[in-house]
Amino acid sequence: MDRSRLLSPVVSPPVRWFGQPAAQTHPHLLNTGEVTPNITKEEYRRRRCMLVKDARNMFAGFREVEDHILIFPSARRVFMTNDIPYPFRQNSDFLYLCGFQEADSVLVIHSSKSFSSSHNHRAALFVPKKDPYKELWEGSRSGAEGALELTGVDSAHNYNELEQFLSGFCKDHSKFMLWYDFVNPPQDGFHTGVMSQMIGEERHKAVENTQKLMHGLRVKKSPAEVELMTQTVQIASEAFVEVMKFSRPGVHESHLWAKMDFECRVRGAQYLAYPPVVAGGPRANTIHYTANNQVVADGDLVLMDAGCELHGYTSDLTRTWPVNGKFSPAQRELYQATLAVQKVCVSMCTTQHSLDDVYRQMLALLGMQLQELGIIPRDASASEVIKKARQLCPHHVGHYLGMDVHDSSEVSRNVKLEPGMVITVEPGVYVQSDDTTVAEKYRGIGIRIEDNILITKATPINLSQNCPKTVEDIERIMSER
Incomplete structure (x- = not known):
């Protein structure tokens, strides 16, 4: 053994400092290449x-x-x-x-x-x-x-x-x-x-x-991109659970925003993908409500539309839950109707359909559900049902998702879905507080349920399946506070 080598100082190769993380400087983030x-x-x-x-x-x-x-x-x-x-x-x-x-x-x-x-x-x-x-x-x-x-x-x-x-x-x-x-x-x-x-x-x-x-x-993601999309959606899904547990009557919307931001960042996300919607009670009926400066009253629902960005790839989820942990009968009825529509829409996310196809089906299904609740008259014509459904859900059923939240906007929503695409599916129902055509018990309720869906050659994969959305799962999580 050459003992002189043991006495010689170990000289590490020089590390070049880059203007961004690199495998040489951030081996916990990047692999070589x-x-x-x-x-x-x-x-x-x-x-x-x-x-x-x-x-x-x-x-x-x-x-x-x-x-x-x-x-x-x-x-x-x-x-x-x-x-x-x-x-x-x-x-x-x-x-x-x-x-x-x-x-x-x-x-x-x-x-x-x-x-x-x-x-x-x-x-x-x-x-x-x-x-x-x-x-x-x-x-x-x-x-x-x-x-x-x-x-x-x-x-x-x-x-x-x-x-x-x-x-x-x-x-x-x-x-x-x-x-x-x-x-x-x-x-x-x-x-x-x-x-x-x-x-x-x-x-x-x-x-x-x-x-x-x-x-x-x-618009079509590689396997490496799919893995990043899966990770960013999983981070947001876990964060939503923590925000639900954090919710209580009298909580500030801004505190729920801060909680979402914190929970995403501690799981590795760089930041939230967009200013989130944190809407208590009737404020959920403003589709892009981002003031987030009110207090959520006991008995109100919270509608949160939020996602995070992980290494350039975004998630975009929406959940609606009762701030006190229990849906009222009217809230439950409207929520179950929205969820039933959302589940069918998710099942339609195959290569046989386009986003526009899913949207048209959403309006038809939503109209049927709202007729069952008496929100739309049972004797309304087919065209009247669709018109009223469009009034109560004025946005599309979804959009492409990827590096941007509203990704690949130059790609028509009328083209057939293809394997590798990631889309959102987000039906909603928004009943204005002053809508006297609707029974009083439903007025002021706004609900949206949004998942992130990976298109495959076979059945769609719900990347946000771990984010609770059934009434039973939401109430169970809220009871764990």
């Missing part, structure tokens, strides 16, 4: 390849189009006042394609007919350069070298080189298609400056919006 938790460099590369393939296929018959350049700005830092920033949240399309988490960056993807089908693009990131002074105040930056190591793109450069790069591209290429989200640009200055000049160039054949392409990709 992952850019963001659960998503590898290879998956990000495949996403870019699929994007380029779809873009090229749209113009396959245009001989004069030889190149495609696709430009994706990141989100920018936004300040609430002076030096106080809002919490930063990355632009979803940019994040989906490279996983880079820093603000004020741009991803440029170039594809040419000369590139092979297996390597159909070159991706370049333009990122904020290393700046010791700013990093002292704002935290580490990856810089070009770090961005290249993190993401596995083909090249990375300082942001201040971007304008020259794009100008050179325009000079060196004609007959190219420019892809850029000019409808909802994430960076105002970049849009009105660099991109307005590039769009004004006469060398490109056309300017196409990237939204439809991106939403078509994002």
